[in-house]
Amino acid sequence: MKIGIVSNFTIPGLEGENEIYLDRPAITLRGLLEELSSRSSGRARFIHPSTEAVDPMDFMIDVNGLPNQGLRDDLDLALKDGDVVAIKVLLLGGG
Amino acid sequence: MKRSHVLVAGVGGLGSLSSFYLTCMGIGNLTLIDCGTVELSDLNRQILYNETDLGLKKADVAYKRLSLLNSDVQIDCTSEKITSEKVSDLMKKGEIVIDGTDNFETRLLLNRACFEKKIPYVYGGIFGFRGKITTFLPGRTPCFECLYQGQEEMIQTVPVVGPIPGLIATLQVLEVLKVILGMGDLLAGRMLSFDGETMAFSYFDIVKRPECKICSA
Numbered sequence A: 001m002k003i004g005i006v007s008n009f010t011i012p013g014l015e016g017e018n019e020i021y022l023d024r025p026a027i028t029l030r031g032l033l034e035e036l037s038s039r040s041s042g043r044a045r046f047i048h049p050s051t052e053a054v055d056p057m058d059f060m061i062d063v064n065g066l067p068n069q070g071l072r073d074d075l076d077l078a079l080k081d082g083d084v085v086a087i088k089v090l091l092l093g094g095g
Numbered sequence B: 001m002k003r004s005h006v007l008v009a010g011v012g013g014l015g016s017l018s019s020f021y022l023t024c025m026g027i028g029n030l031t032l033i034d035c036g037t038v039e040l041s042d043l044n045r046q047i048l049y050n051e052t053d054l055g056l057k058k059a060d061v062a063y064k065r066l067s068l069l070n071s072d073v074q075i076d077c078t079s080e081k082i083t084s085e086k087v088s089d090l091m092k093k094g095e096i097v098i099d100g101t102d103n104f105e106t107r108l109l110l111n112r113a114c115f116e117k118k119i120p121y122v123y124g125g126i127f128g129f130r131g132k133i134t135t136f137l138p139g140r141t142p143c144f145e146c147l148y149q150g151q152e153e154m155i156q157t158v159p160v161v162g163p164i165p166g167l168i169a170t171l172q173v174l175e176v177l178k179v180i181l182g183m184g185d186l187l188a189g190r191m192l193s194f195d196g197e198t199m200a201f202s203y204f205d206i207v208k209r210p211e212c213k214i215c216s217a
Helices: A029-039 B013-025 B040-044 B058-069 B104-117 B163-181
Strands: A002-007 A019-021 A059-063 A066-068 A084-089 B005-009 B029-033 B074-078 B096-099 B121-127 B130-136 B190-195 B200-206
Touching: A019 A029, A029 A084, B005 B013, B013 B029, B013 B058, B013 B096, B013 B121, B013 B163, B029 B058, B058 B074, B096 B104, B096 B163, B104 B121, B104 B130, B121 B163, B130 B163, B163 B190
Parallel strands: A002 A084, B005 B029, B005 B096, B029 B074, B096 B121
Antiparallel strands: A002 A019, A059 A066, A059 A084, B121 B130, B130 B190, B190 B200
């Protein structure tokens, strides 16, 4: 299956690519984020180890244009072939 | 360094420490901009102020303290708010802007003005145990607007662990120093993110947004 990837940074291991090919018929959002981390040799980590969720201070995620909070349950979302996942690194507002 | 002019936008958690180091280092000219007053909740991180300063204008207190540190540094201060009408005038003298603001709105104004004037903008942002920094070089790197996702300020008072602005501001000063001296590797096109809970530093190679209304117009 093929998943489109949109990002505002270069994901290590996915340089110059805007899609990822997976040798499996199904994957969850969590599985995809773990796969991306794995292909980056650990340089990109999207799921925080202590919360098992995407940290809202780090990334904004959406799937096919729909926001995903990246909480533990949200990451169980099943992805389909051709889905597009956006992963945006966030700025912080405090000073 | 004596000929350089750095503008510190916001003299709070980030700006009080960056202006402190810039003054100690002997930067030639420093302009401080902050429209706020010192509050008790600032004192966990804003090292230029103390309990006797509560209610006083930060720009005035900062000017007084920094002037005592190094009399060779020419320091200007203003308590004006950075607005779309005033930002260009306020930035007239600066050759580099170091970000010490506490909201996205002001940063968007600074970003636009820096891009128009073609001057480097050293961004720093903090929240809780987190800090991020990158250096925007107009025409060479993505800009603040490229990365801004339209997120609103999540809460009125941002929780900040005291040492986090200390760390990020220190790194901002290093960036300024390298810009001035034309040496080393800048965080240009790279964002450094620090997580104080796990002590992890991460780097992101940031990319321009093709539809950015500032740098891709």
